[in-house]
Amino acid sequence: METQSRIVALTSRRNRQFGLTARQLNLVIEVLFITLIATGLLSWILSLNLAWIATTVHSIAGFALFATVPLKVRGPVRTGFRRRRTSRWLSAIFGVMVLAVLVIGVLHANAIWWGYGYWTGMWTHLLVGFSSIPLFLWHVASRPAKSARPKRVDVDRRSLLTTSALLAAGAGAWGTQELAQKVVGAEAGNRAGTGSHEIASFDPDNMPRMIWINDKRPKIDFATWDLRIEGRSVALDDLTAMSTPLAAWLDCTDGWRSQQNWDVVPLADLLSGASARSIMVTSATGYRRLFSRSDADGVYLCVGYDGKPLHGGHGAPVRIVAPNRRGPWWIKWVTEVELSDRPVWMQLPLPGPTLT
Numbered sequence: 145m146e147t148q149s150r151i152v153a154l155t156s157r158r159n160r161q162f163g164l165t166a167r168q169l170n171l172v173i174e175v176l177f178i179t180l181i182a183t184g185l186l187s188w189i190l191s192l193n194l195a196w197i198a199t200t201v202h203s204i205a206g207f208a209l210f211a212t213v214p215l216k217v218r219g220p221v222r223t224g225f226r227r228r229r230t231s232r233w234l235s236a237i238f239g240v241m242v243l244a245v246l247v248i249g250v251l252h253a254n255a256i257w258w259g260y261g262y263w264t265g266m267w268t269h270l271l272v273g274f275s276s277i278p279l280f281l282w283h284v285a286s287r288p289a290k291s292a293r294p295k296r297v298d299v300d301r302r303s304l305l306t307t308s309a310l311l312a313a314g315a316g317a318w319g320t321q322e323l324a325q326k327v328v329g330a331e332a333g334n335r336a337g338t339g340s341h342e343i344a345s346f347d348p349d350n351m352p353r354m355i356w357i358n359d360k361r362p363k364i365d366f367a368t369w370d371l372r373i374e375g376r377s378v379a380l381d382d383l384t385a386m387s388t389p390l391a392a393w394l395d396c397t398d399g400w401r402s403q404q405n406w407d408v409v410p411l412a413d414l415l416s417g418a419s420a421r422s423i424m425v426t427s428a429t430g431y432r433r434l435f436s437r438s439d440a441d442g443v444y445l446c447v448g449y450d451g452k453p454l455h456g457g458h459g460a461p462v463r464i465v466a467p468n469r470r471g472p473w474w475i476k477w478v479t480e481v482e483l484s485d486r487p488v489w490m491q492l493p494l495p496g497p498t499l500t
């Protein structure tokens with residue numbers, strides 16, 4: 145019995161990668177994967193003055209995950225392939241998907257691969273990232289032996305030190321990338337804290353015309369267009385007469401941002417009820433978002449840019465300009481602005497199915 149436990153101890157010591165047992169290494173990788181999905185989503189959901197924190201953590205976790213690849217291949221992957229279970233191929237597909245997401249993320253961050261036309265690099269990154277979630281859950285749940293599942297004892301001093309070293313390596317790699325971009329002064333350095341690259345600033349004709357994943361561009365008849373604010377019709381000419389220019393960045397979740405001189409009217413100038421909790425803005429497509437009533441000064445109805453009307457693909461005749469929020473809050477083709485007693489947290493963090 146004593147000999148057997150000594151053999152187990154010796155084997156697990158021999159199999160250690162960078163001081164981590166296979167179980168500890170798997171645990172570190174799982175935590176990094178969950179962090180990446182969570183911070184990727186948070187970089188969309190949070191307001192712009194906070195989103196950069198999520199993106200920075202995302203990038204550091206991404207590089208730290210890169211650093212675990214050789215350890216995973218030399219350790220658990222090699223052992224797993226020796227066992228010759230049929231499901232090893234599904235695990236291999238999952239591994240390839242995560243590697244692809246990592247590589248595409250870095251290619252996009254460094255402006256090396258943008259994608260083809262409307263099929264963008266960032267979209268591919270997200271699509272493969274989200275598609276890998278079911279495989280991740282299966283991969284974790286399908287561990288053959290109970291002994292392979294994470295245990296409390298796995299979180300020891302050594303594993304914490306090694307994880308810190310991996311995170312420090314991730315931070316170092318990310319910092320070097322950011323510094324190199326600034327020094328080289330290439331297009332890659334022209335990024336927001338959210339990682340978005342600048343496109344077509346002060347050139348609205350060339351600004352991309354993106355819509356939210358499940359939304360669609362409506363056919364607008366300007367003759368019958370009716371914008372209702374707190375139930376009353378507001379004429380487009382009146383809104384245009386009230387508008388003043390505002391330079392603001394549109395930071396799209398597809399990995400680009402663009403600054404324009406928008407012609408805007410603050411929602412605060414159009415709304416009366418001060419006691420309401422929130423403002424519900426609805427598009428002709430049924431797409432809608434709630435804004436906090438106290439944000440009405442910093443959210444605008446927009447009728448054009450540089451004194452010219454908006455393009456149809458940019459939300460003509462009226463869209464929202466929300467300078468502190470990511471693209472999903474910049475609602476296009478606005479038909480209705482209403483006060484509401486619903487608190488802003490009572491909505492999906494990102495737009496769900498459109499309600500018509």
Ligand code: HEM
Pocket residue numbers: 177180181183184185187188199202203206207209242245246247249250252253254269270273274276318321338339340
């Ligand atoms: C398996 C999951 C994922 C992995 C392994 C991963 C990894 C990476 C890596 C390595 C980068 C490049 C960082 C850099 O070079 O600075 C990156 C960038 C990025 N990822 Fe992910 N990611 C994943 C999922 C997601 C998801 C689900 C989202 C959003 C919902 C997302 C949003 C972003 C954004 C916005 C960037 C650009 C950041 C920048 O340019 O600095 N990622 N990701």
